[in-house]
Amino acid sequence: MRIHQQPAFILHHRNFSETSLLLEVFTAHHGHIGLIAKGARRANSRVRGILKPFQCLLIGWSGKGELAVLTAAEQDTPGAVLEGQALYCGFYMNEVLLRLLHRHDPHDALFEVYRTALQRLQRDDSREVVLRIFEKHLLRELGYGLVLDRDVADKTPIDPQAMYDYVFERGPMRLAHPEVNLPTEGVRIRGASLLALSEETLNNSVALRDAKTLMRAALARHLGERPLHSRKLFRRVVPKTEIMVETGVD
Numbered sequence: 001m002r003i004h005q006q007p008a009f010i011l012h013h014r015n016f017s018e019t020s021l022l023l024e025v026f027t028a029h030h031g032h033i034g035l036i037a038k039g040a041r042r043a044n045s046r047v048r049g050i051l052k053p054f055q056c057l058l059i060g061w062s063g064k065g066e067l068a069v070l071t072a073a074e075q076d077t078p079g080a081v082l083e084g085q086a087l088y089c090g091f092y093m094n095e096v097l098l099r100l101l102h103r104h105d106p107h108d109a110l111f112e113v114y115r116t117a118l119q120r121l122q123r124d125d126s127r128e129v130v131l132r133i134f135e136k137h138l139l140r141e142l143g144y145g146l147v148l149d150r151d152v153a154d155k156t157p158i159d160p161q162a163m164y165d166y167v168f169e170r171g172p173m174r175l176a177h178p179e180v181n182l183p184t185e186g187v188r189i190r191g192a193s194l195l196a197l198s199e200e201t202l203n204n205s206v207a208l209r210d211a212k213t214l215m216r217a218a219l220a221r222h223l224g225e226r227p228l229h230s231r232k233l234f235r236r237v238v239p240k241t242e243i244m245v246e247t248g249v250d
Contacts, residue, residue: 001068004060006030007076009114010053011094015041021051023070024098025059028111032101035061037070047073054090054118055079066103080118089127092230092249093117093134099223100142110141128212129202131249135215136197139222146218147171148198160192166214168221187217 007028016022021037040047047070050057056079060072082090093114101107117134121127139145150157151164152171158164163178167186172194175184193210196202202211234249 001064002060002062002071003030004072005058006060007111008057008059010051010055010057011098012053013037013051022067023051026097026101026111026114027059028108029106031105031107032097032103033061034067034103035059035070036067037073040070050075053094054082056115080122082118082121085127086121086124088230088234089121089131089249090118091233092131092228095228095230096135096138096219096223099228100138107141110138113137113141126202128208129200132197132202132208132211132215133200135219136200139215139218142222144218144222146197146214148194158191158194158198160190160195162191164189164191164194166194168218187214189214 009026010023011026011032012024013021016036019039019041021040023035023037025033025035027033037047037051039045040051042048050073056076058072058074058076059070061068062071063069080090097114113134117130120130136146146166147170148158150171151159151174153173158172159174163175164172165175165184165186166172166189172189172191174191175188189210190206193207193214196204196207197211197214202208231249
């Protein structure tokens with residue numbers, strides 16, 4: 001099988017033999033694939049400088065199975081130049097994609113969501129908002145979309161003034177007596193925050209905090225117990241208060 005001119009992003013790369021690279025790639029129409037870039041580490045390699053994360057590429061490859069061989073790569077559109085905290089947010093998105101996407105499972109819409117998220121991080125939009133929206137779409141594209149607009153118990157629209165218990169096997173259910181601080185079965189969350197996440201209008205700190213708690217719990221169900229390396233790295237280089245307030249990676 002030979003594929004040509006496929007839009008793609010490099011999610012991760014590592015050395016493979018003395019002169020080659022092993023690439024984990026997110027493609028527009030073929031999903032997550034593994035590629036061997038033969039000779040890419042040589043000084044005279046035409047692709048040496050472009051096989052890096054956050055650059056939108058047009059690539060070709062040949063072969064079947066778990067690992068194919070990269071046959072061509074060129075820059076498509078100008079890539080995102082991420083620095084500082086935005087860079088760690090990009091690493092986080094890449095790692096989550098690597099952990100949750102199955103090989104050769106196409107996700108065309110998610111590819112565009114990812115591309116848009118990188119562009120927004122580069123523009124220095126609210127990084128925490130960018131991540132929450134990315135996570136929401138990621139779960140939906142994987143078949144784990146969250147119910148954010150209605151009470152699953154009685155099918156009524158979410159009341160922004162009410163409090164809900166979000167149980168992941170079902171969805172949000174209104175708490176009859178939220179003033180009584182009893183343990184909930186799932187995640188306790190405000191109706192206004194559910195609607196803000198649904199409408200992607202996370203423009204206040206309360207909604208952002210609630211959305212982070214909900215998305216963190218939702219993703220944990222699928223990521224498993226192994227910690228994310230991007231979170232561990234971020235904690236070592238950025239003060240905890242900045243992580244929590246400005247990025248939402250932690």
